[in-house]
Amino acid sequence: MCIKLIGFSVPEDSPVFSFINSLSPIQPVKSIDPVHSVQSYLPSIPSIFTSPHANLRESRFLIRNSFSDFSKHESSSDNVDESNLSTGVLNAVRLSRCTVIAQENCSIICSLNEATVDPPDECATLPGNLPQPEQYDPGSPNHNIAPCFGIKMDFKLDIGHAPLELVHFVQNGLERRKNLFVSETEFLENHPPEQNRDEMVGCEWENLISDDADSLLIFDSNNESEACKGPSEKLEDSSKLAGDLDCSQKTQTNESSGRCVQTASQDPSVSCSKENGKQDETDHTPQILSDTCQSQVVLSDLIEKTANGTSDHIRLGHKVDSQQQRGMRRRCLVFDTAGFSKKNLQNSSNLHSSASLLSNEKMASDDKCSRPGTSHSPCVLPGIGLHLNTLATTSKDRLITQEMLVSGKQLISMPCSVGPFAPTTSGQKSKSLSVEKDMSSNGNEVQNLQIMHDDASQVPALGNGEELNQGSPKKKRRKSENGGESDACKRCNCKKSKCLKLYCECFAAGVYCSEPCSCQGCFNKPIHEEMVLATRKQIESRNPLAFAPKVIRTSETGQETGEDANKTPASARHKRGCNCKKSNCLKKYCECYQGGVGCSISCRCEGCKNAFGRKEGIVLIGAEEIEQGEEETNPCEREKDKPDDDGQQHANVKIDENHSSENVLSVTPLQTRRPPVKLPLFSSAKPPRSSTLSVGFSPWLFTSQPIRKSEIPLPQHKLEKHVSTALEDDTPDILRCGASPSNGVKTASPNRKRVSPPHNGIGLSPSRKGGKKLILKSIPSFPSLTGDVCEDYPMNYSNSSFCSSTCS
DNA sequence: GAGTTTGAAACT
DNA sequence: CAGTTTCAAACTC
Incomplete structure (x- = not known):
């Protein structure tokens, strides 16, 4: 049938033929009015976002869709037999694609979705494709070759923007289809299907099938609109990719949906085309969903095509992005997507979601930060500010790779590693985040991710983490966007400091100001590197720890201990502690809180x-948290309830020590168990700082050694003294822990000052008193974290510091 | 979006 | 080193 309709004969033996046959039966499972179908999609969008379930499904979809889309596209081309079907398929594919893209965008922005991360790359690559409606045309011979994404994205847009083409397509679909068939057949021949991919795809489809088809469809439609616009826009402005995309996404999503509808109504021709396309879509999508077997078959074929398409995308991305990070990202993203999808299939959605959240956040932050700074000058400045903790991750990446893109990937990869991404990202990340890789390799990543996830779930205030993300994608995403994204986008808003003081978050973070910044008279730009460096030096001379991450996250360091990572904060600033008086350390005014870290003695x-x-009860609280875990949100109250006596603290420390001793708690006594909570907070609250690996990266590690003196100056309370000693001891422990000298570097952490003498062994400096000793035990764990960090950090730091100079 | 609050950073 | 001022983010309305 199909063959005849098309007008060209296809050998029965040819894979194309088999495809067509398989597809034909699928045809119109559901008879849906094209118009209604389209409309239904549009309206459904909001519902999708609103319903948390839908979101979850969406996330799955996205991942799956990315693959399926390609396959679908191709399949659609295969389906050419039925003009309607073909268009519908295309639309469906596009929809799915759009969803993927949209999510991606969201993920980027929001950093919530795992899958999204990967897809964005594709989208980025797509840009080249986007422009043309032709690409959009399923029938276009070129369709197979390249720009599947663009086409997908265009679906709605095309309708509105290039209705003519659509019409034309419908009319002349036969010829194009023929061409498509030929191309497809060629592809199939040239690119034998990969079993693995097929399997994966099949899994995805199965999953999709399991999910509500309706939800999927609806979701897709929404996404499509968003994705379509988003990608196109993205393409237009490469520079703004992340931030712009996010923003555009938000606006676009709404607009796109609106446009699509409007366009349909506006242009009769368009509407017709849409209807046809929708009909086809509806038919195909339902079929696919309904018939797993068929879908799988198609998928397998599609997979092959997808593989081709991905490669194409990758290629495109290279071409387009070859110059800069963006290209890197796209590449990575593309790879990630592939890997990601696989992982998704394999891994449970939960882990992914959790991981994705973190990773996404990181990515978002990284992207934002990196883009501006990296694009121009690779580097983030060596120093890491509070933000930088989050940035730190970025900064690390930057420092290490100097390519923001890479860093972003890395960040993403972290979570991804757990999931599908790991493979692709791991390679890229490897440079920057050895630790992360290690974790992933060891399986620790999973733990970390889980931890993160748990945290998110636990911390209500910040966000629900996966649930939020999954739940209402838009809302969640927006939240995340608002939080992470917006933060990343916002960046500094300096007016008088010229972005050359620590007031400037960017400067403090060691990052050049970029587009997202709304600063005035900014000198924190690659152009003024010298000035920036000089200023940095001045500030560092004044306070060596000035650029040290205020708060070090354990999670990142978590590496080996992983979960316990929270432990320490290590950053000099954090160690220095906050000085909150009115905020009760319950608001972002508090650096500790902002960093997602509990207050320490030094506070x-x-x-x-x-x-x-809490400052005092932190340890105890941490234990409670561990036990209770759930109440993390209420820790404050708990803490309040708890007495602040030093004795308690010591006791806590001891407890921690016990734990830490086993796990190597890098955790400072206070922080030790909080971390989980922190993570969530980071994501929701301020992803920037907390999110990152800050620990290792902070430049101060380098400085730290020199800085040690600076640490001394830090005011210490009674407890602080003990703590400080303990910390010092800790740092040494850390050093100790790290068999490698690198650990020693870590010791550079402010704590080290005193630590320097430290013995690698647990032994505390004698100077510290018994209390100290206890602390020391706890400390060791902490060091571990720092140790890891230290290794990276020194590298980074040196790099970063140099970076600014070298980069320019 | 404007104004206030907050606490760190910078200055004296 | 302590106190004050400056600054920009965080927060509120």
């Missing part, structure tokens, strides 16, 4: 109610 805060851990 001079008053009425500390830090949810992550």
Whole structure:
């Protein structure tokens, strides 16, 4: 049938023929009015976002869709037999694609979705494709070759923007289809299907099938609109990719949906085409969903095609992006997507979601940060500010790779590693985040991810983490976007500091100001590197720890201990502690809270109610958290309840020590168990700082050694003294822990000052008193974290510091 | 979006 | 080193 309709004969033996046959039966499972179908899609969109379930499904879809889309496209071309079907398929594919893209965008922006991360790359690559409606045309011979994404994205847009083409397509679909068939057949011949991919695809489809087809469809439609616009826009402005995309996504999503509808109504011709396309889509999609077997078959074929398409995308991305990071990202993303999808199939959605969240956040932050800074000058400045903790990850990446893109990938990869991404990302990341890789390789990643995830779930205030993300994608995404994304986009808003003081988050983070910044009279730009460096030096001379991450996240360091990672904060600033008086350490005014870290002894805060851990009761709280876990949100109250006595603290420390001793708690006594909570907070609250690996990266590690003196100056309270000693001890422990000298570097952490003498062994410096000893035990764990970090950090730091100079 | 609050950074 | 001022983010309305 199909063959005849098309007008060209296809050998029965040819894979294409088999495809067609398989597809033909699928045809119109559901008879849906094209118009209604289209409309239904549009309206459904909001519902999708609203329903958390839908979101979850979406995430799955996205991942799956990315593959399926390609396959679908191709399949659609295969389906050419039925003009309607072909268009419908194309539309469906596009829809799915769009969803993928949209999610991706969201993920980028929001950093919530795992899958999204990968897809964005594709989208990025797509840009080249987007422009043309032709690409859009399923029938276009070129369709197979390249720009599947663009086509997909275009679906709605095309209708509105290039209705003529659509019409033309419908009319002249036969010829194009023929061409498509030929191309497809060629592809099939040239590119034998990969079993693995097929299997994966099949899995995806199965999953999709399991999911509600309706939800999927609806979701897709929404996504399509968003994705379509988003990608196109993205393509247009490569520079703004992340931030712009996010923003565009938000606006686009709404607009796109609106446009699509409007366009349909506006142009009769368009509407017709749409209807046809929709009909086809509806028919095909349902079929696919309904018939797993068929879908699988198609998928397998599609997979092959997909593989081709991905390669194409990759190629495109290279061409387009070859110059800069963007290209890198795209590449990575593409790879990630492939890997990701696989992982998704394999791994449970939960882990992915959790991981994705973190990773996404990181990515978002990285992207934002990196883009501006990296694009121009690779580098982030050596120093890491509070933000930088989050940035730190970025900064690390930057420092290490100097390519923001890479860093972003790395970040993403972290979570991804757990999931599908790991493979692709791991390679790229390897440079920057050895630790992360290690974790992933060891399976620790999973733990970390889980931890993160748990945290998210636990921390209500910040966000629900996966649930949020999955739940209502838009809302969640927006939240994340608002939080992470917006933060990343916002960046600094300096007016008088010229972005050359620590007031400037960018400067503090060691990053050049970029587009997202709304600063005035900014000198924190590659052009003024010298000035920036000089200023940095001045500030560092004044306070060696000035650029040290305020808070070090354990999670990142978590590496080996992983979960416990939270432990320490290590950054000099954090060690220095906050000085909150009115915020009770319950608001972002508090650096500790902002960093998602509990207050430590070094903090001079008053009425500390830090949810992550009180100054005094932190340790205890941490234990409670561990036990209770659920109440993390209420830690403050708990803490409040708890007495602040030093004795308690010591006791806590001891407890921690016990734990840490086993796990190597890098955790500072206070922070030790909070971390989980922190992570979530980071994601929701301020991803930037917390999210990152800050620990290792902070430049201060380098400085730290020199800085040690600086640490000394830090005010210490009674407890602080003990703590400080303990910390110092800790740092040495860290050093100890790290068999490698690198650990020693880590010791550079402010704590080290005193630590320097430290013995690698657990032995604390004698100077510290018994209390100290206890602390020391706890400390060791902490060091581990720092140790890892230190290794990276020194590298980074040196690089970063040099970076600015070298980069320019 | 404007204004206020907050606490770190910078200055004296 | 302590106190004050400056600054920009965080927060509120």
